[in-house]
Amino acid sequence: xxxxxxxxxxxxxxxxxxxxxxxxxxxxxxxxxxxxxxxxxxxxxxxxxxxxxxxxxxxxxxxxxxxxxxxxxxxxxxxxxxxxxxxxxxxxxxxxxxxxxxxxxxxxxxxxxxxxxxxxxxxxxxxxxxxxxxxxxxxxxxxxxxxxxxxxxxxxxxxxxxxxxxxxxxxxxxxxxxxxxxxxxxxxxxxxxxxxxxxxxxxxxxxxxxxxxxxxxxxxxxxxxxxx
Amino acid sequence: xxxxxxxxxxxxxxxxxxxxxxxxxxxxxxxxxxxxxxxxxxxxxxxxxxxxxxxxxxxxxxxxxxxxxxxxxxxxxxxxxxxxxxxxxxxxxxxxxxxxxxxxxxxxxxxxxxxxxxxxxxxxxxxxxxxxxxxxxxxxxxxxxxxxxxxxxxxxxxxxxxxxxxxxxxxxxxxxxxxxxxxxxxxxxxxxxxxxxxxxxxxxxxxxxxxxxxxxxxxxxxxxxxxx
DNA sequence: CATTGTGAAGCGTTTCACAGCC
DNA sequence: GGCTGTGAAACGCTTCACAATG
Numbered sequence: 001x002x003x004x005x006x007x008x009x010x011x012x013x014x015x016x017x018x019x020x021x022x023x024x025x026x027x028x029x030x031x032x033x034x035x036x037x038x039x040x041x042x043x044x045x046x047x048x049x050x051x052x053x054x055x056x057x058x059x060x061x062x063x064x065x066x067x068x069x070x071x072x073x074x075x076x077x078x079x080x081x082x083x084x085x086x087x088x089x090x091x092x093x094x095x096x097x098x099x100x101x102x103x104x105x106x107x108x109x110x111x112x113x114x115x116x117x118x119x120x121x122x123x124x125x126x127x128x129x130x131x132x133x134x135x136x137x138x139x140x141x142x143x144x145x146x147x148x149x150x151x152x153x154x155x156x157x158x159x160x161x162x163x164x165x166x167x168x169x170x171x172x173x174x175x176x177x178x179x180x181x182x183x184x185x186x187x188x189x190x191x192x193x194x195x196x197x198x199x200x201x202x203x204x205x206x207x208x209x210x211x212x213x214x215x216x217x218x219x220x221x222x223x224x225x226x227x228x
Numbered sequence: 229x230x231x232x233x234x235x236x237x238x239x240x241x242x243x244x245x246x247x248x249x250x251x252x253x254x255x256x257x258x259x260x261x262x263x264x265x266x267x268x269x270x271x272x273x274x275x276x277x278x279x280x281x282x283x284x285x286x287x288x289x290x291x292x293x294x295x296x297x298x299x300x301x302x303x304x305x306x307x308x309x310x311x312x313x314x315x316x317x318x319x320x321x322x323x324x325x326x327x328x329x330x331x332x333x334x335x336x337x338x339x340x341x342x343x344x345x346x347x348x349x350x351x352x353x354x355x356x357x358x359x360x361x362x363x364x365x366x367x368x369x370x371x372x373x374x375x376x377x378x379x380x381x382x383x384x385x386x387x388x389x390x391x392x393x394x395x396x397x398x399x400x401x402x403x404x405x406x407x408x409x410x411x412x413x414x415x416x417x418x419x420x421x422x423x424x425x426x427x428x429x430x431x432x433x434x435x436x437x438x439x440x441x442x443x444x445x446x447x448x449x450x451x452x453x454x455x456x
Numbered sequence: 457c458a459t460t461g462t463g464a465a466g467c468g469t470t471t472c473a474c475a476g477c478c
Numbered sequence: 479g480g481c482t483g484t485g486a487a488a489c490g491c492t493t494c495a496c497a498a499t500g
Contacts, residue, residue, distance in 0.1 A: 004409075019481075031473090031484095034482060038483055048482085063415055069415050083310075089408070112306075157415075159411060179317070183322045183361065187291055187297050192292075193384060273459080275499070277460085
């Protein structure tokens with residue numbers, strides 16, 4: 001996240017930034033920024049701050065972003081197609097090295113500039129482009145099989161969009177992005193807000209005093225809290 | 229996550245589950261499951277376990293999933309279209325109540341069964357369907373404006389797919405899904421793995437003894453760790 | 457007697473507070 | 479004087495361990 005912000009700042013011509021400035025932009029505590037950055041080494045200058053370009057370079061190096069990581073997408077349905085068509089991946093160093101599907105009807109169609117290939121070609125694709133990262137964009141029922149195939153093909157990191165817990169051997173990293181879970185979390189907050197409103201109405205109706213729970217001044221502090 | 233697993237279990241005819249069983253499926257510790265569920269109330273039976281259906285009901289109630297939450301999508305580009313076309317949302321209680329874009333060329337096109345409307349109609353759409361949740365699927369530069377418009381229209385929860393930190397008033401919840409960040413995290417793990425391999429080679433070449441760092445037996449334990 | 461519910465310990469992360477340094 | 483780097487305290491989440499109980 002720091003990387004994103006720093007790149008943005010660099011693009012706007014900012015050359016130096018303090019931990020406090022970066023914290024403000026990231027919505028976190030300044031001490032946290034300093035501690036986080038200290039794990040990279042001592043790249044700040046006391047009394048001055050951090051040089052944006054240099055920090056970008058160091059973070060990129062630490063994250064292994066000094067070269068591209070081609071990815072292979074399994075599943076050419078709605079989501080797979082959108083991911084393949086979404087230019088943002090390539091821009092950020094993750095070009096789509098291939099997209100595969102198990103359905104012959106989808107094979108050889110073209111999405112986002114890539115031809116869909118059959119899932120049986122996975123080992124060939126992974127081998128040819130030396131791919132380490134796979135994306136599972138299949139329906140839930142096909143996700144474990146997709147993961148197994150990716151692992152067998154030699155992939156060691158998986159980004160999973162299917163709403164299932166994947167089981168993989170040790171040494172393989174899985175990250176899960178579950179859109180429904182994100183919405184459920186928002187639903188929970190909405191639920192609480194509406195319960196809160198009911199309680200306030202009751203309290204107001206009964207004429208009692210109450211601690212303020214409504215919007216406080218729109219300070220940076222408050223805005224940070226809002227996304228917690 | 230428990231909810232997902234429990235619904236799946238219910239569909240396969242499982243009627244009762246222990247904290248240990250649920251922990252296994254979720255890839256977490258059994259004590260954590262019990263503590264988590266204890267916040268809902270005491271819905272288990274000692275010596276027996278939890279009744280799946282009842283637990284599903286209680287979790288749904290707590291999360292506010294006892295009714296649908298229509299969502300409005302801002303941005304009808306690649307991602308917005310995929311989200312609108314992705315049936316999974318509606319199935320899980322989040323039907324697409326509308327999709328808007330600022331670009332007249334996209335307005336009135338139809339994606340995933342919904343007609344794209346102009347972003348100026350946002351207040352009308354939100355008001356008519358009583359929408360609380362908005363999805364930002366715009367390019368980075370347009371995201372803050374999209375968020376501001378959503379908030380002005382009365383939305384109080386936002387799911388943000390744009391790679392920017394949104395600034396919203398207190399009382400509005402934002403969750404961010406950043407695909408590039410997910411891939412960057414995987415890149416970091418890959419980076420470490422390749423560094424590890426180099427170190428091992430050096431150690432092996434120098435003939436020294438070393439603690440095992442490679443794959444261990446594929447136990448449930450190890451597979452859990454893999455996704456950490 | 458298997459399994460829950462939960463105090464208490466353990467542990468990693470965040471924040472404070474200030475010495476160190478430019 | 480201003481800002482970094484970092485021990486130490488605070489905090490919150492996870493896990494242990496076991497009393498409670500159907």
